[in-house]
Amino acid sequence: MPELRELYQDVILEHSKHPRNYHALEAANRTAEGFNPLCGDHFKIFLDVENGCVRDISFEGSGCAISKASASMMTQAVKGKHIYEVEALFEKFHRVVTGKNGVEAEDLGKLAAFSGVSEFPIRVKCATLAWHALHAALQGGQDAVSTE
Amino acid sequence: MTAATNTIRSPQGASQAELDVYKIRAEFPILARKVHNKPLVYLDNAATTQKPQAVIDAIVRYYATENANIHRGVHALSELATASYERARSAVQRFLNAAAPSEIIFVRGATEGINLVAQTWGRTHVGRDDEIVISTMEHHSNIVPWQILCEQQGAKLRVAPINDNGELLLDEFEKLLGPRTKLVSLAHVSNALGTVNPVGKVVEMAHRWNARVLLDGAQAVPHMTVDVRALDCDFYVFSGHKVYGPTGIGVLYGKAELLDAMPPYQGGGDMISSVTFEKTLYNRAPHKFEAGTPHVCGAIGLGAALEYVNAIGLGMIARHEHKLLAYGTERLLAIPGLRLIGTAREKEGVLSFVLDGIHPHDVGTILDQEGIAIRTGHHCAQPLMQRFGVPATARASLALYNTMEEIDALAAGLQKVKEVFA
Numbered sequence: 001m002p003e004l005r006e007l008y009q010d011v012i013l014e015h016s017k018h019p020r021n022y023h024a025l026e027a028a029n030r031t032a033e034g035f036n037p038l039c040g041d042h043f044k045i046f047l048d049v050e051n052g053c054v055r056d057i058s059f060e061g062s063g064c065a066i067s068k069a070s071a072s073m074m075t076q077a078v079k080g081k082h083i084y085e086v087e088a089l090f091e092k093f094h095r096v097v098t099g100k101n102g103v104e105a106e107d108l109g110k111l112a113a114f115s116g117v118s119e120f121p122i123r124v125k126c127a128t129l130a131w132h133a134l135h136a137a138l139q140g141g142q143d144a145v146s147t148e
Numbered sequence: 149m150t151a152a153t154n155t156i157r158s159p160q161g162a163s164q165a166e167l168d169v170y171k172i173r174a175e176f177p178i179l180a181r182k183v184h185n186k187p188l189v190y191l192d193n194a195a196t197t198q199k200p201q202a203v204i205d206a207i208v209r210y211y212a213t214e215n216a217n218i219h220r221g222v223h224a225l226s227e228l229a230t231a232s233y234e235r236a237r238s239a240v241q242r243f244l245n246a247a248a249p250s251e252i253i254f255v256r257g258a259t260e261g262i263n264l265v266a267q268t269w270g271r272t273h274v275g276r277d278d279e280i281v282i283s284t285m286e287h288h289s290n291i292v293p294w295q296i297l298c299e300q301q302g303a304k305l306r307v308a309p310i311n312d313n314g315e316l317l318l319d320e321f322e323k324l325l326g327p328r329t330k331l332v333s334l335a336h337v338s339n340a341l342g343t344v345n346p347v348g349k350v351v352e353m354a355h356r357w358n359a360r361v362l363l364d365g366a367q368a369v370p371h372m373t374v375d376v377r378a379l380d381c382d383f384y385v386f387s388g389h390k391v392y393g394p395t396g397i398g399v400l401y402g403k404a405e406l407l408d409a410m411p412p413y414q415g416g417g418d419m420i421s422s423v424t425f426e427k428t429l430y431n432r433a434p435h436k437f438e439a440g441t442p443h444v445c446g447a448i449g450l451g452a453a454l455e456y457v458n459a460i461g462l463g464m465i466a467r468h469e470h471k472l473l474a475y476g477t478e479r480l481l482a483i484p485g486l487r488l489i490g491t492a493r494e495k496e497g498v499l500s501f502v503l504d505g506i507h508p509h510d511v512g513t514i515l516d517q518e519g520i521a522i523r524t525g526h527h528c529a530q531p532l533m534q535r536f537g538v539p540a541t542a543r544a545s546l547a548l549y550n551t552m553e554e555i556d557a558l559a560a561g562l563q564k565v566k567e568v569f570a
Contacts, residue, residue: 004517008568017505039509039525040539062539064509065569120513
């Protein structure tokens with residue numbers, strides 16, 4: 001099952017079982033929800049943004065291993081980063097999980113673990129759900145974003 | 149055998165002839181193909197069934213030799229096409245034991261059938277503060293059309309609860325009925341759980357209050373003999389593609405006196421008897437409800453599918469599927485951490501389940517790599533998922549061509565799932 005191992009890499013499985021920053025955030029000044037109506041995955045992202053920087057971030061919700069691990073690793077990756085850096089990272093991440101050229105997986109650090117998703121087009125939405133919610137929160141929208 | 153498997157009863161009995169499943173499989177070309185280099189194990193039959201060669205041939209034959217518009221031309225092909233289309237209607241009539249072919253309306257599927265009743269019968273018979281009763285286990289297609297109607301008419305939707313096995317609580321259902329109840333709309337068989345509802349009793353109870361009853365038979369007709377006159381239901385709907393026929397064609401059965409009194413659904417050709425700019429006279433049922441050129445080829449394909457099913461016999465199909473269901477229940481319950489959702493005493497071939505700590509979506513992806521097709525998600529029954537406190541389930545659903553070996557493949561696949569997530 002080579003493709004499966006590419007998809008469910010150990011770091012992804014580990015994060016799905018023990019998600020980081022998995023709680024509500026009292027100091028949050030921005031939040032957004034991400035919802036995939038096809039599979040019922042549902043996450044809420046909490047952000048504490050100051051001077052254009054992500055001072056703190058957390059999430060809550062439920063979903064498959066891919067979506068949960070992605071949310072968990074995203075919170076680690078963006079904490080302390082400027083909004084512009086976060087948006088650039090999302091852009092790179094999106095290119096990698098959709099199998100587009102132009103991004104070296106190494107540019108993504110740990111997030112490169114999600115490159116196997118590109119072999120499973122139907123799971124791209126799982127990998128990007130939390131990122132879409134984060135993007136919405138950074139844009140200031142408070143509404144739930146949907147993958148559909 | 150575990151306790152749970154003992155509770156599954158087989159409603160059919162009589163003759164004990166066995167279905168030759170390998171001969172049947174040879175009649176479904178798609179079953180010979182591979183998926184991810186593994187033999188296809190198709191266990192998503194509640195979503196849609198595969199098509200036998202007889203149905204594929206009927207469709208090809210129609211387009212190759214008979215294609216023309218129906219009910220219009222005086223030419224030979226139009227007569228042939230019309231005769232084939234109407235023959236399909238008669239095949240459906242016999243299949244459901246309806247009193248007359250005119251009680252059979254061709255629609256796009258069960259969903260359109262329900263919407264048709266809501267927007268024609270519903271708009272004329274359901275008024276302010278009237279009530280429509282459904283159940284917790286309904287598919288969205290048997291919830292949303294009634295919500296729309298209730299919104300339009302100022303009526304109320306009442307929902308009959310179910311128990312933890314996924315069975316309708318008949319006493320609670322009866323308490324919801326009253327002088328305000330205009331309609332009961334219920335799944336004959338639940339798509340997400342496999343529960344067979346006690347529809348005979350439901351009809352009797354509803355009729356005591358002069359309420360009409362619509363049964364959603366989408367998951368029933370592939371698995372059991374349905375006799376609308378014995379059931380005494382007022383409306384019955386099903387989809388062709390879930391009973392080995394093509395997509396885009398389905399059936400609404402309605403009692404003649406109801407159909408005659410109903411306003412048309414859509415306006416257009418074929419549904420009229422005469423048109424002037426001052427006044428239009430509508431055609432009679434079933435044509436009154438079939439505006440525009442219908443899905444002629446779909447109806448013919450459906451007719452072929454029903455003949456195919458009849459030739460094998462629903463009793464024989466049911467016995468085969470119940471054996472698979474009992475075996476599948478046993479194999480699945482032997483997997484530690486697996487919980488079956490839907491353990492009704494009366495059940496058709498649906499194995500809906502969750503695995504401890506593993507999301508159904510991940511189960512589906514890993515099984516797919518093994519060539520095993522199942523459905524994961526909320527099965528268009530979100531309120532039901534909430535009732536069971538799960539966001540989604542994995543669902544294996546059976547058809548007449550499934551085998552014991554495929555159940556073994558499913559169990560082995562689930563073992564792989566557990567290994568990946570170990």
